[in-house]
Amino acid sequence: MAELKFMKPALKEKTTACCGPAQGALQEPGEMSGNTSLPPGKQGRPAWVTGTLTTEAGPISIVSTDLTMSDFWEHVKCRTSAFRNNYAVNPGLYAVGEPDKNSAVLISANYKLSFDALREALKGLHVWVLVLDTKGINVWCAAGKGTFGTDELIRSIFSTRLDSVVNHRKIIVPQLGAPGISAHQVRKSSGFTVCYGPVKAKDISRYISAGYKATKEMRTITFPLIDRLILTPMEINPAMKQYYPAYSLAMLAIFGLQPAGIYFREALVDGLPFLLLGLISVLAGGLITPALLPYIPFRSFAIKGWLTGTLLVIFSLKFTALFSQMNTVLLIFTYLFFPLASSYIALQFTGATTFTGMSGVRKELKIAIPLYIAGIVVSLVLLLVFKLGAWGLL
Amino acid sequence: MKYLSNVASLEFFPDRCVGCGICLEVCPHEVFALENKKAVILDRDRCMECGACAGNCAFGALNVDKGVGCAAAIINSLISGGEPSCDCSGESKKSDCC
Numbered sequence: 201m202a203e204l205k206f207m208k209p210a211l212k213e214k215t216t217a218c219c220g221p222a223q224g225a226l227q228e229p230g231e232m233s234g235n236t237s238l239p240p241g242k243q244g245r246p247a248w249v250t251g252t253l254t255t256e257a258g259p260i261s262i263v264s265t266d267l268t269m270s271d272f273w274e275h276v277k278c279r280t281s282a283f284r285n286n287y288a289v290n291p292g293l294y295a296v297g298e299p300d301k302n303s304a305v306l307i308s309a310n311y312k313l314s315f316d317a318l319r320e321a322l323k324g325l326h327v328w329v330l331v332l333d334t335k336g337i338n339v340w341c342a343a344g345k346g347t348f349g350t351d352e353l354i355r356s357i358f359s360t361r362l363d364s365v366v367n368h369r370k371i372i373v374p375q376l377g378a379p380g381i382s383a384h385q386v387r388k389s390s391g392f393t394v395c396y397g398p399v400k401a402k403d404i405s406r407y408i409s410a411g412y413k414a415t416k417e418m419r420t421i422t423f424p425l426i427d428r429l430i431l432t433p434m435e436i437n438p439a440m441k442q443y444y445p446a447y448s449l450a451m452l453a454i455f456g457l458q459p460a461g462i463y464f465r466e467a468l469v470d471g472l473p474f475l476l477l478g479l480i481s482v483l484a485g486g487l488i489t490p491a492l493l494p495y496i497p498f499r500s501f502a503i504k505g506w507l508t509g510t511l512l513v514i515f516s517l518k519f520t521a522l523f524s525q526m527n528t529v530l531l532i533f534t535y536l537f538f539p540l541a542s543s544y545i546a547l548q549f550t551g552a553t554t555f556t557g558m559s560g561v562r563k564e565l566k567i568a569i570p571l572y573i574a575g576i577v578v579s580l581v582l583l584l585v586f587k588l589g590a591w592g593l594l
Numbered sequence: 595m596k597y598l599s600n601v602a603s604l605e606f607f608p609d610r611c612v613g614c615g616i617c618l619e620v621c622p623h624e625v626f627a628l629e630n631k632k633a634v635i636l637d638r639d640r641c642m643e644c645g646a647c648a649g650n651c652a653f654g655a656l657n658v659d660k661g662v663g664c665a666a667a668i669i670n671s672l673i674s675g676g677e678p679s680c681d682c683s684g685e686s687k688k689s690d691c692c
């Protein structure tokens with residue numbers, strides 16, 4: 201918790217926080233604030249900073265390569281929370297082990313998860329880590345947005361006076377940061393040659409010992425089951441928060457609404473199966489489709505989600521007693537609405553994948569959105585028809 | 595895993611290519627190979643339009659309409675009229691895309 205307290209204010213006022221009185225004496229006159237990584241001050245130092253190294257460019261924090269329980273808890277919160285920019289590391293230059301003027305320089309984002317994955321992978325190495333200010337966003341996303349980019353990299357090289365910290369002129373940039381970087385421009389402006397490291401932090405040490413060479417496997421991005429599962433909360437949470445409460449209320453209201461007023465018994469007994477179906481479609485689109493992604497036929501996420509949703513709806517209707525005597529109109533509604541909901545949620549997962557491109561998603565949306573809208577309109581009409589029928593008006 | 599076929603906007607101009615091989619290095623989906631000291635596209639459908647190759651080719655031999663393959667981002671951009679961006683910072687939108 202102490203780390204969280206430190207990081208929040210540090211993000212807002214990183215320049216002032218970096219030049220606490222304890223450090224002031226060590227700084228050279230005229231040195232830019234934000235130059236060195238972290239204040240060695242007592243209250244402000246994160247638990248993963250283990251000491252300070254004095255260099256020509258000023259004091260540099262030494263970071264631990266061991267992750268602690270509190271790091272782990274932050275990762276859990278990081279993964280499940282929508283406001284991940286609270287999990288940031290102060291940008292700047294850090295030391296791992298006892299690096300010297302010939303040690304490798306690695307570039308990282310200031311997202312806590314990226315940074316932690318990197319430092320854990322650096323066990324036993326003596327290297328420098330230059331953390332760019334990516335506003336607490338991971339390398340891949342920040343590179344897409346341009347915050348992990350050529351300008352920020354060049355700026356950080358100068359502001360940390362990297363040229364006086366090391367004798368060589370090579371920096372290792374994570375390959376997933378390449379969309380934001382133009383290696384030739386970095387060299388032109390800063391004199392440093394960009395070497396693209398492996399996709400995964402865990403291969404860094406092999407990459408360095410192979411003389412900055414990555415195998416084909418280290419260069420290729422995969423999307424295994426575990427990664428897909430880790431990312432599902434980010435699709436399920438927003439769906440449950442944004443749509444599910446409103447949907448539930450609407451369903452309860454529809455079933456509770458009687459000519460004589462709103463009845464809670466009807467709302468619950470008749471509405472409950474539909475609340476469950478709603479949950480089932482969130483699971484179908486947000487969990488099962490991502491988990492079984494490679495095994496579900498068709499390349500389109502909308503179709504994958506629709507198929508999964510349809511199958512789950514069929515299963516639920518067949519194998520649970522809840523829906524034993526369903527009205528035909530409601531049955532049509534069920535088969536229309538819930539697979540579409542699952543399809544929509546599955547389509548959102550394109551944002552988490554490692555292989556969907558913008559043109560493809562655009563194409564899917566162009567076809568799917570009109571279908572979703574039509575589906576919702578027809579669903580509403582069906583509910584209306586059901587209601588009118590139930591009231592004896594048809 | 596591959597996404598939709600024949601949609602990627604990747605363009606390659608072989609006459610400008612000097613065969614430096616940077617594109618092979620940065621592409622996370624093995625889209626390129628080197629043949630006779632020139633890059634060739636192995637499989638365009640694997641391209642996710644990240645833009646790494648085009649941004650790092652110093653010779654302007656590659657071009658791609660770079661963008662995020664994220665439904666939420668594209669829907670937001672359709673509504674707000676801007677460029678789709680992966681806005682994960684949580685400050686402006688609820689979209690939670692990466």
Ligand code: SF4
Nearest residue numbers: 611612614615617651
């Ligand atoms: S980066 Fe450009 S010049 Fe180099 S091999 Fe690829 S296409 Fe050719």
Ligand code: SF4
Nearest residue numbers: 621641642644645647
């Ligand atoms: S845009 Fe990205 S995925 Fe497509 S070819 Fe270039 S580097 Fe590879």
